[in-house]
Amino acid sequence: MAACTSRLDKFILSMRLLRNQQLQNERFLSTSVCRPAPENDSDPPKFTPPPKPVIIDKSKAIILRKFLSPEFIPPRQRTDPFKFYLERKDMILRRKVLKIPEFYVGSILAVNMADPNASGKTNRFVGICIQRGGKGLGATFILRNVINNQGVEMCYELYSPLIQSVEVLKLEKRLDDNLMYLRDAMPEYSTVDPNMKPETFSTSGEVPVNKIKVRMRPKPWLKRWERPKFNIQGIRFDLRLTPQQMEGAQKRAEPWREYDMLKEYDTSVLEEQIFGEVQSEMSK
């Protein structure tokens, strides 16, 4: 009994000490923190969470990329604009039947063409687009591929009725508008896997530019690509040409060309007008 009571006393003493401590703490705390008067302990204040902020992200408004196919822009000629208008109407009629996607020189395309001699009456060709030529209904594009160590180039007319479908497997641009120098480049730059799967690409934002610099075969080349007339950015000249040869090529640069106002052809106004026309016709 004596042990219990002594322990009990100790317990009571410790409790008293604790309570004193608590009271003292409370006194210290009460100066720093405002507390409501603890009168009604039955109703503690309910915690209401603040309203969630509504975020309107206007920077991510999706703007579709504006693209006008280059064959719509008429060349600078003395012909009546009415001829180009009629041609555009025919082009739009064909486009309503066959979906011609947006593509650039350097993109990888697959074309299905009608062929009476092929099994299944269609043949398929996959390749890199190296050139887009011609204006109006005669617009063409050349696809290049290396098949069984043989370089093959196929020139297709966009508006030919033989073409059954045009798919873009990879949409990208290159540093130049004309990739004819791939004929003189190492074959690995022109090889495209014929069974390639189409890659997804976004319809808004910039088209990805492939800044690859191509290695060339030894000279002689089909054309003197180093001359400034071609203005090629996508070749590694330093591997095949000496600095003297580069300087010799620069002798043919015509620095007055950029100031020659006769050679300027400003298509911005025409482009906008034609773009509006084509959009309204295609949406009908």
Next chain:
Amino acid sequence: MRLTLHMLISHGRVARRMGMGPESRINMLRNILTGLVRHERVETTLGRADEVRFYAEKLIDYAKKGDTDEKAMKMANFWLTEKDLVPKLFKVLAPRFETHSRSYTRMVRIPNRQNLDRAKMAVLEYKGNPFPPLFPVKKQNELTLINQLLKGYREERAQELAAKS
């Protein structure tokens, strides 16, 4: 069939061949254009005046964009060999042609050169120049019968219109 026949026929080419090649042609046109901007009235051969006319009008179009525009300043710097004419182009000639939209120059033929070559000559000038006009303006004589009748008709019409309104 010769495949280079295309190179021999000037299908739709608009630039004349002058001097000793394209560089020489551009330099010659530059000199004539500089003289035109300085004196505002120049006398040259017909062909050269015709070529310079196009460049003169395009230069004014560029000058109208203002001298803060990079491209305009580069063009003016290239085409005017005497650099004290660059401010004259932007500050005198561009404001003068603000209301005009297309034609800023006038080309007039004059009697052939007296040299052995008897070349066709022309005078090229910017409109609004301070010299006396190239064509003397013929004054209409008011006292002729037809002019008097027309004057009377115009006055009657003006009276009728005033009476109506």
